[in-house]
Amino acid sequence: MISPTKRAFGGLQSRIRATSLLGSILIAFSVLSISVISYVLLHMVQLELRREATTRNTVLASTIAHEIAMTLEGYTRGLTLVGSEPFLSRTGMAAVKDIYSAFEYIEFSNPAGRIQFTTDSATRDFFDISKREYYIQTNAKHVTYVSDSFISERTYQPTAVIAVPVPGGIVAGHLNLQALTDYITGIERNDFEISVVDRTGYYIAHSRSDMVYRRETVALEPWYSYARDSYSGSRFNRKNNTEYFTCWANVNKGNWLVVINQTTGSIFKSADRLRRSAIGITLVFVFLSVAMIIVIIRLVSRDINALVRYSRQMIDGKYDISLHFEGFADLMPLAQNFEEMFAAVRSREENLLQNESLISANLREKEVLLKEIHHRVKNNLQLVISLLSLKAGADDTLQAQFADSIDRIRVMSMIHEMLYRSEDLAQIDLAEYMRIITEKLLDNFTHEERIPALSINLQSINVDIDTAIPCGLIINELLTNSLKYAFTYSEATKALLTVQLSLDSHNSISLFISDNGPGLPPGFDPTTTDTLGMQLVLSLVDQLGGAWKILPGPGTVWLITFPGRQASIGKL
Amino acid sequence: MRHTRIKNAANMVQVRFRIPQVILLLMVGVMLLTLSCRQTGTIAVGFAASLSGKDYMLGVDGRNAVELFIREANQQGGIQGKQLQLLIRDLESDLTKVIPADTNLQEQGVVAIVGHFTSAEVETALPFINHKELPLISPAATSESLSDKNDFFFRTIMSSRDDGSVLANHIRSRDLQRILVIATALNPAYVTTYLDGLSKELEIAEFLEYTQLNDIDSRLSRITAEVEAICIIASSIDTGTIAQLLRSKGWLQPLYASGWAGNNDLIHYGGTAVEGLIFVHQINPDLPEIREFSDKYSKIYGSLPGFGAIEAWDSMLYLYTALKIQKRSESLASALRRVHEFRGISGNIVMNSFGDAKRQLYIKTVQDGSIVTKGLAGD
Numbered sequence: 001m002i003s004p005t006k007r008a009f010g011g012l013q014s015r016i017r018a019t020s021l022l023g024s025i026l027i028a029f030s031v032l033s034i035s036v037i038s039y040v041l042l043h044m045v046q047l048e049l050r051r052e053a054t055t056r057n058t059v060l061a062s063t064i065a066h067e068i069a070m071t072l073e074g075y076t077r078g079l080t081l082v083g084s085e086p087f088l089s090r091t092g093m094a095a096v097k098d099i100y101s102a103f104e105y106i107e108f109s110n111p112a113g114r115i116q117f118t119t120d121s122a123t124r125d126f127f128d129i130s131k132r133e134y135y136i137q138t139n140a141k142h143v144t145y146v147s148d149s150f151i152s153e154r155t156y157q158p159t160a161v162i163a164v165p166v167p168g169g170i171v172a173g174h175l176n177l178q179a180l181t182d183y184i185t186g187i188e189r190n191d192f193e194i195s196v197v198d199r200t201g202y203y204i205a206h207s208r209s210d211m212v213y214r215r216e217t218v219a220l221e222p223w224y225s226y227a228r229d230s231y232s233g234s235r236f237n238r239k240n241n242t243e244y245f246t247c248w249a250n251v252n253k254g255n256w257l258v259v260i261n262q263t264t265g266s267i268f269k270s271a272d273r274l275r276r277s278a279i280g281i282t283l284v285f286v287f288l289s290v291a292m293i294i295v296i297i298r299l300v301s302r303d304i305n306a307l308v309r310y311s312r313q314m315i316d317g318k319y320d321i322s323l324h325f326e327g328f329a330d331l332m333p334l335a336q337n338f339e340e341m342f343a344a345v346r347s348r349e350e351n352l353l354q355n356e357s358l359i360s361a362n363l364r365e366k367e368v369l370l371k372e373i374h375h376r377v378k379n380n381l382q383l384v385i386s387l388l389s390l391k392a393g394a395d396d397t398l399q400a401q402f403a404d405s406i407d408r409i410r411v412m413s414m415i416h417e418m419l420y421r422s423e424d425l426a427q428i429d430l431a432e433y434m435r436i437i438t439e440k441l442l443d444n445f446t447h448e449e450r451i452p453a454l455s456i457n458l459q460s461i462n463v464d465i466d467t468a469i470p471c472g473l474i475i476n477e478l479l480t481n482s483l484k485y486a487f488t489y490s491e492a493t494k495a496l497l498t499v500q501l502s503l504d505s506h507n508s509i510s511l512f513i514s515d516n517g518p519g520l521p522p523g524f525d526p527t528t529t530d531t532l533g534m535q536l537v538l539s540l541v542d543q544l545g546g547a548w549k550i551l552p553g554p555g556t557v558w559l560i561t562f563p564g565r566q567a568s569i570g571k572l
Numbered sequence: 573m574r575h576t577r578i579k580n581a582a583n584m585v586q587v588r589f590r591i592p593q594v595i596l597l598l599m600v601g602v603m604l605l606t607l608s609c610r611q612t613g614t615i616a617v618g619f620a621a622s623l624s625g626k627d628y629m630l631g632v633d634g635r636n637a638v639e640l641f642i643r644e645a646n647q648q649g650g651i652q653g654k655q656l657q658l659l660i661r662d663l664e665s666d667l668t669k670v671i672p673a674d675t676n677l678q679e680q681g682v683v684a685i686v687g688h689f690t691s692a693e694v695e696t697a698l699p700f701i702n703h704k705e706l707p708l709i710s711p712a713a714t715s716e717s718l719s720d721k722n723d724f725f726f727r728t729i730m731s732s733r734d735d736g737s738v739l740a741n742h743i744r745s746r747d748l749q750r751i752l753v754i755a756t757a758l759n760p761a762y763v764t765t766y767l768d769g770l771s772k773e774l775e776i777a778e779f780l781e782y783t784q785l786n787d788i789d790s791r792l793s794r795i796t797a798e799v800e801a802i803c804i805i806a807s808s809i810d811t812g813t814i815a816q817l818l819r820s821k822g823w824l825q826p827l828y829a830s831g832w833a834g835n836n837d838l839i840h841y842g843g844t845a846v847e848g849l850i851f852v853h854q855i856n857p858d859l860p861e862i863r864e865f866s867d868k869y870s871k872i873y874g875s876l877p878g879f880g881a882i883e884a885w886d887s888m889l890y891l892y893t894a895l896k897i898q899k900r901s902e903s904l905a906s907a908l909r910r911v912h913e914f915r916g917i918s919g920n921i922v923m924n925s926f927g928d929a930k931r932q933l934y935i936k937t938v939q940d941g942s943i944v945t946k947g948l949a950g951d
Contacts, residue, residue, distance in 0.1 A: 113843070122785055127816050128843025131941055148874065151628055153809045200874025213624035214662050215632040219872045220639055 023293040030289045031282070038278040045271045050245070053267045054234045057192065057247035057260040062232060064187070064194065065249040065258040068180065072251070075100050076144050076162055079173045082108060083166020090117045102179040104152060104159060109135065110169045120174075122154065129172075138163040138170050146255075149177060149204040151215065158204045158212050180205035181212055191266035199228075199255040218259070223248075227257055236264065303327030310338055319346040367425055374420035381413035404480070404533065407444075411437055411476045415468055427566075428468045430509075431458035431501055437475050438499055445483045452487050452495030452515065459502045461509060462568045470540040471511070471562075475499070477533045478513045478558055486517025486556060509546075509564040514557040520550065614657040615650070615895065617642070617888075618677035618685040622693070625665025626758065629807070629837075630689040630712055634884030635660060636873050638686060641888040651895045663693060670696040678704050683895070683904050686887050689880060691715030691761035698725060707905050709891055711883035714831075715761035716768065719928050726908055726927035728886045728916065730854055732762060735831050736769020738933050738949040739803070739852045743774060743828060748800040750777040752825075754814055755805040757783045759832075763805050766830050770803065785813055792821055803828040811849075812841025819845040826850070835878045839941055849938045854918065854931045855882055856945055861917035886916035890923070 078100040081087050087096055093106050097119050105120035113130025115123060129135050137145040145163045152159040158177040163170050184194045184205050196205040201219030203212045218224045223235040223246050232249040243264040248257045265272070303325070310323045323342070325335035385406050392398035414436055418428055435458060442454065463471070479497070487495040500512035526534045526548075541548045546562025619638050621631030642658045650656055659680055661673035670688070674697050677685055684707040688694045694713040701708045701724045708725050714732035718725060743751065753776050755763045763781075770776065777797040782788050802818060802825050804811045811833035818827070829838070829851040838846055855862070862882060869877040877885075893914050898907035913922045922930040933949035 122813075124817065124820050126820055128845055131839045131843050133840070151624075153813075156625055156628070201872075210624075210662075215623055215628060215635075217636065217873065219636070219874070220643060 023297050026293055027290055031286055034282045034285060038282065042271060042275055042278065045274055046268055049268055049271055053245055053262065054247060057262060058232055058234060058249060061247050061249035061258045061260045065251045068251045068258065075173065075175060076164060079162055079164040079171045080166065082106060082171040093117055094119050102176050104155060104174040104176045106171065106173045108169055108171050116169065134161040134163040134172055135170060138165055148200050149198040149202050177204045181209050192260055192262035195259045197257050197259060204256065300328065303331050307335060307338060314342055314345060370425050371420040374416040378413050378416035381409050385409050407476055407480060408473060411472045412469060415465065415472060419465065427462040427464055429460055430463045430468060430471060431460045433468055433472055434458055434475055434499065434501060437472055438479060441479050441483060452497040455496060455498040457500045460569065461501065461503045461564065463564060464566050467544065467565060470543050474537050474540050474560060477537045481533060482515040482517065482556060486515035503564055503567060503569060507564045507567060508561055509567060511560040514555055516555040519553040519556050613654045615654050616657045616659055616680060616682045618659050618682035619687050620661045620663055620673045620677060620685050621687040621689050622665040623662040627665040627690060629878065630880030633878040633880030634687065634689060634711055637877060637881035637884040638888055640869065640872065641885055645892060667692060667696045671700055674700050678706050684709060684891055686884065686891060688713055690759055691718060692759060694718055694725060695761060698723065701725065705905065707908055709887045711887040712880060714765060716765040717761060720926045722926060724905055728890050728921055728929050729883055730929050730931045732765045732831065733769050734933060735852045736766040737772060739828055740770045740773030742850065742935060743801055748826065750775050750799050751801045751803050752778045752780065752799040753803050753805065754780045756810060757781045762832065766805050785810060788814060788817060799825060801826045801828060805830040806833065808833040808835045808837035809841045812838045812846055815842045815845040815849065834936060834943065836876065839938060846938045851936055852949060853934050853936050855879060856919065856934050858945060859919055865917045882918055886918055886921060889916055890914060
């Protein structure tokens with residue numbers, strides 16, 4: 001019993017070619033393997049490139065940050081000079097401004113926030129700067145303060161104020177940050193951008209100066225929230241559909257950040273080349289794999305087809321073809337087995353044919369002998385009939401006594417005659433046999449006064465001789481009985497004799513014999529009667545394993561049923 | 573049975589290599605599908621303002637606010653699932669850059685332009701935007717000459733004509749009649765509108781127009797007329813600096829200024845010289861929405877939002893509201909006209925059928941180094 005799952009799988013198997021399946025798995029596995037290896041390799045390369053970029057860009061950012069811090073420190077020291085006696089004047093301040101040329105102007109204010117001197121022509125002495133953030137912070141904390149950047153209302157360039165507490169007030173230098181952009185653009189760079197942002201995120205220097213003038217800001221960029229609170233770091237981020245790798249380092253003074261932005265494309269350029277190469281190699285490999293697998297599949301299919309064709313020849317019985325297999329070595333044993341199997345089948349077939357002709361000849365000889373036996377039995381029975389007829393001679397009494405016996409012997413003789421005339425010695429058509437018996441009896445009956453009409457309906461049934469002889473004797477007895485006793489009286493009714501034979505679906509043979517004579521005497525019981533014919537009938541029915549029944553008239557109606565052993569429906 | 577198997581085998585011979593082909597096709601299909609799965613469906617919004625040059629301040633403030641607005645709108649799902657994309661152009665405080673910038677934005681497929689903070693920029697852009705039927709929403713152009721026109725210009729700020737009138741009424745209520753007006757020559761449309769309002773109520777004894785602050789010094793000394801009050805129509809930095817200059821020269825008359833100067837730079841640059849200065853403004857910083865916005869803005873940008881940021885946020889809110897109600901076959905200009913009133917961070921903003929805003933005016937003064945609201949105009 002095959003389980004449904006197994007049957008379903010078996011059904012699937014039957015629809016897939018093993019070679020195709022193997023080829024597909026090989027291709028899929030090859031592609032998958034190469035993809036996984038490429039991915040892992042690429043990932044490792046990317047990690048290494050990222051580590052290298054992080055180190056390189058962070059070091060660069062830190063170096064620039066350090067330089068800017070040192071420059072700011074220098075400018076702060078310059079402002080401190082203004083607080084010292086020799087420089088605490090408009091001319092001293094101007095001298096400092098000349099040295100530290102990035103200062104747009106320098107101003108000195110008293111503790112009340114009123115300007116005492118300034119190098120700015122637009123600003124008047126005693127202008128109130130007490131509300132300016134740089135003044136408030138420096139005055140409150142007495143430490144150097146670097147303001148957020150802003151655009152100067154005079155130059156429209158980014159500016160920051162460095163405010164330094166000095167004895168007697170605060171010195172503030174308005175630092176033009178354009179110098180920072182000039183410094184950055186002077187650094188040689190290939191595929192990255194350098195910028196400086198202030199603590200609020202505005203660019204105060206950029207290798208693209210327009211970013212500064214437009215007051216572009218990084219405040220909304222995700223990396224900036226991390227950078228604000230760290231000394232240095234790096235992060236991948238996306239801007240305007242481009243992915244960047246951003247490294248930053250803090251400029252200690254001023255809380256500015258030096259930012260190195262590099263597109264990930266340029267960082268992973270070599271990884272991209274590797275990826276493209278890997279894809280190319282993979283595609284070539286896949287193409288070659290597919291081509292090779294297709295060739296192998298074709299060769300294997302060719303070998304299998306050769307074996308299929310060879311086995312087909314064997315099925316068709318063409319044994320004169322030999323197999324010259326030149327395929328794969330692992331299919332060679334199969335081909336050899338085929339060849340040996342072919343030879344074995346050929347040898348057995350030849351033996352079978354020889355045996356068959358011997359058996360046929362033997363059988364034909366046996367049939368001839370059997371027919372001869374049946375012929376001799378029939379002749380012997382005819383001889384017995386002749387002897388009995390001679391013995392009876394002209395004596396009517398003896399003739400009457402021997403008539404029944406002669407009829408019975410004739411019935412048996414007839415069957416042997418039919419058998420030796422027949423092609424089939426094992427079976428006999430019971431209908432034909434009954435027709436011959438019936439006609440013979442009626443022929444013998446023609447000398448009687450009344451000739452009954454015959455209604456005969458016989459289904460052709462083939463039975464063996466062991467069934468046919470008892471059956472023939474039964475018919476002979478019952479018909480003889482009817483011919484003897486049913487139509488002896490002259491009556492107006494026309495005499496009718498009915499014989500029917502049929503085989504039902506249960507392989508049971510029914511024999512129906514009736515006449516329209518006066519019927520059996522009242523109280524007649526076939527089992528208690530001492531007549532030979534009746535005893536013979538009952539004995540033969542019993543021998544056939546059947547049953548008999550006398551049906552109500554008119555006339556005498558016999559129904560005999562018996563199993564049709566080895567019976568079959570004959571010619572229609 | 574045997575024949576069926578042979579037939580199957582024959583069919584299999586016909587379909588040989590089909591499975592490898594199917595696998596390859598599937599692989600190619602997956603690759604193509606992956607490549608084609610790119611994000612689509614964005615709404616491009618243009619922002620054009622002066623981010624550099626003399627007018628940078630409002631523009632930079634406005635850009636910061638608009639970028640913040642776009643980020644928040646996109647985080648909330650955008651407009652009907654479409655993300656907003658902001659395209660920024662710098663007008664460089666140069667009117668010759670206006671048309672190229674707007675043309676570029678229009679070519680990039682923006683649905684509208686927010687920006688053009690000065691009336692002069694709007695006046696330059698008007699023929700182009702009307703020709704292209706491209707809505708322009710200005711957060712700060714207040715010239716009266718732009719009012720009540722059935723065009724593609726919209727603004728969420730009110731004309732400054734009423735600012736001048738209200739300020740003039742306030743000055744007159746203090747029995748001051750003759751005033752000295754000091755105005756920048758760099759924003760004539762705004763100055764003209766403001767002057768219209770002032771001149772209806774007051775006598776302008778002297779009008780001093782400047783292009784550079786250094787010019788003022790010598791010209792002040794030539795003024796002979798008696799004036800009872802001084803009104804400065806200039807930016808906050810200029811107003812603060814001029815106020816210091818006036819005080820240092822002994823001009824002690826009451827000071828008044830235009831709403832343009834209404835931000836903290838007025839105090840930073842004016843110091844104690846701007847104490848008591850009065851101006852009329854359309855924004856009340858005490859509104860909770862503005863406070864909330866100020867907190868948010870200062871956390872990100874490190875400073876309080878200026879007038880430009882607040883007004884730009886409201887302009888974006890106006891555009892956002894219209895985009896949300898815009899029907900499939902409706903133009904954006906039509907949708908903008910259907911927005912009759914909306915709640916901005918600077919209060920309720922009523923829009924008329926021409927796309928001009930009607931807002932409340934506040935009287936403000938500088939007191940103890942801070943700008944404080946004295947009350948609604950007319951109270």
